[in-house]
Amino acid sequence: MVFQRLLGSMGIGGPSVDTVLDPVSSVPGGNLSGEVRLTGGRADADIEHITLELVARVEAETEHGEHDGSVVFERFTVAGGFRLREGERRSVPFAVTLPWETPVTELHGQSLGIVLGVRTELGVAGARDKGDLDPFSVRPLPVQEAVLEAFGQLGFGFASADLEYGRIGGTGQQLPFYQEIELSPAPQYAGRVNEIEVTFLASPGGLEVVLEADKRGGVFGGGGDALARHAVGHDQAARTDWNTEVDGWIRALVEAHGARKGHGFPDHDAHGHATHGHSGHGHGGHGRSGPGMGTAVAAGAAGLAVGVAGGLVAAEVVDEVGDFFEGDEDEGDGDDES
Incomplete structure (x- = not known):
């Protein structure tokens, strides 16, 4: 304009x-x-x-x-x-x-x-x-794009994105707001979570990836939110098997449901986010497997684009x-x- x-x-x-x-x-x-x-x-x-x-x-x-x-x-x-x-x-x-x-x-x-x-x-x-x-x-930065492509290849779809005023406790957040990218669950998780929310907090040294799962209730416990944090470096974008890495993040997040209360899972602040999230690190040195970024766009990652999987009306x-x-x-x- x-x-x-x-x-x-x-x-x-x-x-x-x-x-x-x-x-x-x-x-x-x-x-x-x-x-x-x-x-x-x-x-x-x-x-x-x-x-x-x-x-x-x-x-x-x-x-x-x-x-x-x-x-x-x-x-x-x-x-x-x-x-x-x-x-x-x-x-x-x-x-x-x-x-x-x-x-x-x-x-x-x-x-x-x-x-x-x-x-x-x-x-x-x-x-x-x-x-x-x-x-x-x-x-997105290369490492942000790589993480989102992995979600797409794993079967997650884009639902919506917004900016939330407030801060996520226990992180190095600098701005007075943060971005949430909401993803619909992949088929293998559809019965266990309603959606996954991804927040990227970038810095010169790398990226904090904050994941939040809106979980479904079940026979052995109620629903609720589970959160986790992972730190990755910018240099990991092209040398990490992100499909395996992200799938491991999600599996751990979903499995944390049983330990969410009373077993060290983070408490929540006024904005509903963890004040002491789990901190993990991506595994460097892995060769990137599967299709390249360009192919991924036409494959699973394209599901993260607006209007493809999330039903967002243009x-x-x-x-x-x-x-x-x-x-x-x-x-x-x-x-x-x-």
């Missing part, structure tokens, strides 16, 4: 700004680039700063129910301290680094329904004005994105939780 907006604080004839993002999806911890295009108004203007805000649409659970809102999770000042002459055209290129925990918005080119945007704030002579949001896409995603980018400007600065 390219927006052009006259600054309300300057009135008619003030500077206008277009923010244009490069049409390439980024990755967590990678660069987001583009340029801010300024056009001078009917008089010279002192530009104090040009600031980019990264904004996410998140869900928050309160005692009054679940609510949606926008959260600013990073700010970058990319220029400032210059005079924009009357009618002058100026382009300010930028390249900023996304936080490592930036949510993934697409998988194999398919939208997951997660909405992220860049909002440009222009400070002019003591005033500031925030323009519309420009959406941007984030594809129109609903479009409506949600549209509501966010059309309506966010009316929300006050009080939504900034960063």
Whole structure:
């Protein structure tokens, strides 16, 4: 989206700004680039700063129910301290680094329904004005993609994805929210769990994979949630048998049901997540077995794409994105939780 907006604080004839993002999806911890295009108004203007805000649409659970809102999770000042002459055209290129925990918005080119945007704030002579949001896409890191492909090859399907406001206890989480990718169970687990929720917490050194199983009740015990954490390195993406690794994670998670209470299974915090999760490590040194990543897209992993297995209606995603980018400007600065 390219927006052009006259600054309300300057009135008619003030500077206008277009923010244009490069049409390439980024990755967590990678660069987001583009340029801010300024056009001078009917008089010279002192530009104090040009600031980019990264904004996410998140869900928050309160005692009054679940609510949606926008959260600013990073700010970058990319220029400032210059005079924009009357009618002058100026382009300010930028390249900023996304936080490592930036949510993934697409998988194999398919939208997951997660909405992220860049909002440009222009400070002019003591005033500031925030323009519309420009959406941007984030594809998974190689190790994130490898884990999701393994789920797909094991028979799990994509159900939905969302951003939850809050923190997962016992992890190194940095942002004030986390992403949950909800998967429908593979046939071999369909009678034992309702769904599996996957959260990636990336960092320069690797990845924390937090798994939560919404479990079915049975003859020998009730239902409930089971959680586990696993740490993997970025260098393990191409040298790990992820089908075997992920299957082991799920088997251990499901089998933990009997030991969930009174046998060391983690307690839960206010957000329903473990305060002391199990910590495991992926096994490096294994040769990757089965089809390669490209083949996996056409095979089981394609089931994780939106609309294939989860029944997510594309129109609903479009409506949600549209509501966010059309309506966010009316929300006050009080939504900034960063």
